[in-house]
Amino acid sequence: xxxxxxxxxxxxxxxxxxxxxxxxxxxxxxxxxxxxxxxxxxxxxxxxxxxxxxxxxxxxxxxxxxxxxxxxxxxxxxxxxxxxxxxxxxxxxxxxxxxxxxxxxxxxxxx
Amino acid sequence: xxxxxxxxxxxxxxxxxxxxxxxxxxxxxxxxxxxxxxxxxxxxxxxxxxxxxxxxxxxxxxxxxxxxxxxxxxxxxxxxxxxxxxxxxxxxxxxxxxxxxxxxxxxxxxxxxx
Numbered sequence: 001x002x003x004x005x006x007x008x009x010x011x012x013x014x015x016x017x018x019x020x021x022x023x024x025x026x027x028x029x030x031x032x033x034x035x036x037x038x039x040x041x042x043x044x045x046x047x048x049x050x051x052x053x054x055x056x057x058x059x060x061x062x063x064x065x066x067x068x069x070x071x072x073x074x075x076x077x078x079x080x081x082x083x084x085x086x087x088x089x090x091x092x093x094x095x096x097x098x099x100x101x102x103x104x105x106x107x108x109x110x111x
Numbered sequence: 112x113x114x115x116x117x118x119x120x121x122x123x124x125x126x127x128x129x130x131x132x133x134x135x136x137x138x139x140x141x142x143x144x145x146x147x148x149x150x151x152x153x154x155x156x157x158x159x160x161x162x163x164x165x166x167x168x169x170x171x172x173x174x175x176x177x178x179x180x181x182x183x184x185x186x187x188x189x190x191x192x193x194x195x196x197x198x199x200x201x202x203x204x205x206x207x208x209x210x211x212x213x214x215x216x217x218x219x220x221x222x223x224x225x
Contacts, residue, residue: 009151032212043115043201043216044154051211090153094212097142097161098169101153 002027004093004102012108013081021076021105023091032094033074035065037087038104044090050074061085081109112137117202117217124192124224132187132220134202140215142205143185147171147198148219154201160185192224 003026013019025031032051036044048059055067065076074091086109091102118133136143144159156169160179174196176188185204189196199221205214 004153032208034212034214036214036216041219043218044203044214045216046213049211049213094208097159098144098156099154099212099214101146101155103151103153 002031002093002095002100004091004100006089006091006102006105008105009103010106010108012110015083015109015111016080019078019081019085019107019109021089021091021107023074023076023102025072025074025091025093027093027095027100029095033065033067034092034094034099035059035063035074035076036090036092038090039087047076047089081107083109083111085109114138115202115204115215115217117200117220119220120218121221122223124189124222126193126224128192130189130192132189132200132202132222134185134187134217135183136185136202136204136215137183138204138215139182140204140206141182142207143179144169144203144205145175145177145185145187146201146203147196148201149198157187157200189222192222194224196222197224198222 005024034049035047050057050067058064115136141162145157146154155171158177160166202217203214
């Protein structure tokens with residue numbers, strides 16, 4: 001069965017420091033990989049996706065993600081965190097007609 | 112364009128009541144879906160549709176019905192509400208795989224069943 005894991009419920013980082021939010025997946029074939037962000041009382045917003053090509057994908061708001069096929073991972077990164085990056089982050093895998101979402105990681109950026 | 116819209120934003124029901132959550136999109140997407148979001152569980156797919164007149168079940172379909180009479184609208188019906196259906200519901204539409212499978216989400220409906 002297809003699954004997505006986000007091993008950390010919560011990630012805390014100081015403003016200005018680099019951040020990483022981890023994601024691993026289990027899916028057959030070549031999946032589409034996504035990161036979404038959710039701010040309080042809002043729907044999910046698309047950050048970036050990987051389909052094929054360069055393993056380092058750049059997205060919105062300075063975020064990037066690195067696809068690692070051997071480790072089946074797709075970690076989200078940002079070189080310098082902002083307080084406004086504090087939100088809930090979801091990794092997702094698209095396959096066939098559907099998506100599978102991870103449980104989410106709450107990112108808190110401390111001033 | 113407005114993207115994906117959902118109504119109502121909030122709803123409180125008593126056990127056994129029925130209601131319909133409305134969803135509409137103006138991007139001419141064939142694929143639409145309904146998710147529920149519960150703490151620590153991410154989003155789980157309830158039902159989806161790949162075009163007008165075509166619907167299918169997702170991961171957690173029990174207690175919910177859908178129909179798709181037009182490309183724009185994809186309502187979700189709760190037949191007999193239960194406390195286990197207390198959740199936040201998101202409607203989404205997306206582009207086809209050839210256009211990147213990009214999903215667009217509505218703002219959500221927060222449902223409480225007493």
